[in-house]
Amino acid sequence: MRRFFSTTLGQILAIIACASTVTFSLFIALLFWPGGPPTPGWPWxxxxxxxxxxxxxxxxxxxARARTAEMLHQPGINLHMTDAPATCLTHTLDIEDLQRALDNEVGDHTAGISVGSCNAEDPNSDIQVLVRLHRDDRVVLEARTQRIGPEPPRITFPLFAALLFTLVGVAALSAWAVALVVRPLQRLSDKADAFGREIALAPLAEEGPLEIRRAARAFNLMQERITQSITNRTRMLAAISHDLRTPLTRMRLQLDTNVSDTMRDKLRKDIDLMQTMVSSALAFLSTGSSDEHREWLDLAALIATLCDEYAEGGAVIRYEGPGHVRFFCRPDAMQRVLENLIDNALRYGETVVVVVSIRDETILIDVSDDGPGIPEAQLRDVLEPFVRLDPARGGQPGNVGLGLAIVRDIVRAHGGELMLMNRRPCGLTARILFSQFTSGEPHH
Structure with a gap:
């Protein structure tokens, strides 16, 4: 029981129960308070x-008032005029009811009304009413009456049943409403606890109040990112351990059998290969965690400069597009994206064309080659980490299948999208779409 009341549902139900009890107690107190409503029937x-x-x-x-008062005697009411009344001071709830009713009925026609009882043992058997008239308040009308019939209960069964039903109904509806709010929180708690033991879980249903839906959405995104991160790192470790095994074996055999100059060159190549694979893995792990600040960059100038540098190295590459394209980004990360795409295009094609265009506030960057392309069924698969194609576009030394995955993650971090499309009759186009509204600084 103590554990139940430590929960949100238990605490809210306790508050509702306490509030209902206080309301019920106040209602009962008002019925017996002298200023409360009179008992129906008696004073009227x-x-x-x-x-x-x-x-x-x-x-x-x-x-003529004294004689008139004697003539107005009625059953149960004795009247007479007096200038020296003896005021009775005993009061009961019924007497208070009669006092209040007379004030409301004839208070404007008198100079004052006093109601009391002269019988302390049985107050309702001798009730005194003193009325001072306006025109002569020295002489008062004294009326003697009594409470006729048994005193009806102030709390009747219909009244008690109606009040109890109201309280129970409010408590039940409140509990139901609170349960609707608490249930999504309970599911979120259970899901978070299960996520600590098992990574692969179905997304949490986004329901309930706005704040809870936001929390569920944030949890789903966190779960997706953590799962993707752990999966990628597991695959990376598996890929690197597999790919490093071959050059290490060769190096061991070469060292055991021969240390000639030719073997030294082969060893250097194997070391370079291992260094390339390790660098690619480290680059992928650091994607998205860079502390580099964003700033305005002339994207067209950066691409044109890269194309000139590759052309000076003997590559057949050209740039087509405007002379200036302002873009708010992380410059080093954007240069890595472009270099990875151009290196990938030059690896599998002989001619590379980089085209930049702006359509409806969207920046498009197309890096096209004339290589063998990629099978349509695998265009999306190659964007995943550690995916390598055989034989045309895979199996290259040092290739662990991380280049396009790194590009995709950096593009997504800038609010963009990366797509691969085959060209006709041959070749591949890697297209990047950047929305200037989502990727740039806030527009004013």
Whole structure:
């Protein structure tokens, strides 16, 4: 029980129960408070009778009031005029009801009304009503009456049942409403606990209030990113351990059998190969975690400069596009993207064309080659880490299948998208789309 009330649902239900109990207690107290509502039926008959008598006496000459009062005797009400009344001071709830009812009924026709009982043992058997008239407040009308019939209960079964039903209904509906809010939180808690034991889990349903839906969406994104990160690193370790085994074996055999100059050159090549694979893996692991700040960059100038550098090295490459394209990005990361795409195109093709265009506030960068292309069914697969194609575009020394994955992650970090498309009759185009509104600084 203590554990239940330590939960959100238990605490909210406890608050509702306490509030309902206080409301019920206040309602009962109001029924018995002297200023509360009068008991239906009791004060109104004597109130109307005494009220009608007061109105008549108010219009009667002073000399005739005493005789008129004696003539107005009614069953249960004795009347007489007096200038020296003995005020009775005993009060009950019924007497308070009669006092309040008379004030409302004839208070404007009198100079004051006093109601009390002269019988302390049985107050309701002798109730005194003193009324001071406006025109002569030295002489008062004294009316004697009594409480007729048994006193009805102030709390009847229908009233108690209605109040109890209201409280139970409010508590039940509140519990139901709270459960709707708490249930998604409970699922989120269970999912987070299960995620600590098992990485591959189905996404959490995004339901409930806005704040809970946002929390569920954030949890799903976190789960997806963590799962993808762990999967990529596991695959990376498997790929590197497999690819490093071959050059290490060759190096061991060469060292055991021969240390000639020719063998030294082969060893250097194997070392370079291992260095390339390790560098690619480290570059992939550092993608997205760079502390480089974004700044405005002339994207067209960067691409044109890279194309000139590759052309000076003997590559057949050209740039087509505007002279200036302003883009808000991380310059070093963007240069890595372009270099990876150009290196990939030059590896499998002889001629490379880089085209930049702007369409509807979107920057398009196309890097095209005239190589063998990629089978349509594998265009999306090659964007995943450690995916290598055989034989035309795979199997290259030092290639661990991370180049395009690195490019895709950097492009996504800039709010863009990377797509691969085959050309006709041959070749491949790597297209990057950047939205200037999502990738640049906020527009004012």
């Amino acid at each position: 008959q004597p109130t109307f009778r005494i009220g009608s008598i007061v109105r008549v006496l108010e219009q009667t000459p002073e000399a």
